[in-house]
Amino acid sequence: MSSRAPLPQMAAIATNERATxxxxxxxxxxxxxxxxxxxxxxxxxxxxxxxxxxxxxxxxxxxxxxxxxxxxxxxxxxxxxxxxxxxxxxxxxMDETGAPSHDEVPSLAEIAEGRLLFEPAMMHLVVSRVQDGEIVEMRRSLDQILEAPTWVEFKERIYGLHRQIFASTKNKFLMQIMGSILDDRRAVLFDGQDNGKPAPEPVRRQTFNDLKAIVDAIAQRNGAHAEKLVSDHLMRTLATINIWQ
CATH class of the missing domain: 1.10.10.10 (Winged helix-like DNA-binding domain superfamily/Winged helix DNA-binding domain)
Incomplete structure (x- = not known):
């Protein structure tokens, strides 16, 4: 255990809303x-x-x-x-990509904020309806995330896995939502820079680990754990948007 002194006073969060x-x-x-x-x-x-x-x-x-x-x-x-x-x-x-606002499509921050409102709870539907063959395909997608040759392909494969998870609900409305999200992200090239270069290995590995934990929870049919993992994943995404600016 560290013997270092406690931290100095921290600044209050700059928001008029109750902090999440x-x-x-x-x-x-x-x-x-x-x-x-x-x-x-x-x-x-x-x-x-x-x-x-x-x-x-x-x-x-x-x-x-x-x-x-x-x-x-x-x-x-x-x-x-x-x-x-x-x-x-x-x-x-962490993915250091910025996430600016857009006139024509929702920003990544708006998308993450909206997904937080329903996607964690959706995992209970996923674990009750997912089929074994779909889990096999999810694991294949996980491996492809690690192997993505470019940053854009890295993002495509991440969203490809999310589409598989949404599809396992067997709910056309939810599947349509994820399809719209992917269309919006593609429209702005995922807000990326140097899209032709590979994503850094530590970023790919961390993303793989986060998403693998979610897939493992789905495979175990553990809705409560999957809900918590998805909530964590989306909250971290929302928290780190533009944190370097």
Whole structure:
């Protein structure tokens, strides 16, 4: 356990709305990136963090739980919550693509925000209707994500897997929604730069690991776990959009 001093005061989240776990997660990531949150350091308790960030303890608790599942914090019973020693390495595994607003189609932030409203709960429908052969195809798609030769193809294969998951609901309305999402992302070339170059290996590996966990939960017919994993995945996506700007 680290003996480093607790962290300095953190700035409140700049929003007039009650902060969501995604915003709290984003604020904590920014603290790591800016150096005010040092790997190995002890975090303030949930009450103090909530006061510093200007939000409720529920949002803080959810964000810390998400960070723990991601391996960014560890909890020591009777002592507190600590950043892991390699917490600052998380940025090398993140997709640094910007996500600007668009006049003709929804932005990635709008899409992620909308998906969060229904997609985690949709996983209960997925696990009740998915067929074994569909899970086999999902695993093939996972392997293709790792092997994608270019950044655009990397994105295409990610969304291809999502379409398979939506299709396993056997619900045409949900399938139509994902088809529209993919059309909108293709229309702006996934907001990418240097689209002909391969995605960085750490980014591909982290994406593979995140999505493999979801597919594994589907294969186990564990709707509650799949719901949590999808919620985490979408909240992290929303939290990290334009975080480098």
């Amino acid at each position: 776990p995604s915003l709290v997660y984003r604020a904590l990531l920014q603290g790591i990136r800016e150096g005010s949150m040092v790997p190995g350091a002890k975090l303030p308790n949930e009450r103090d963090l909530a006061q510093q960030l200007g939000t409720g303890r529920t949002a803080v608790r959810s964000a810390l739980a998400m960070m723990e599942r991601q391996g960014l914090v560890r909890r020591q019973v009777g002592s507190g919550t600590y950043l892991t020693d390699d917490a600052d390495q998380v940025f090398g595994r």
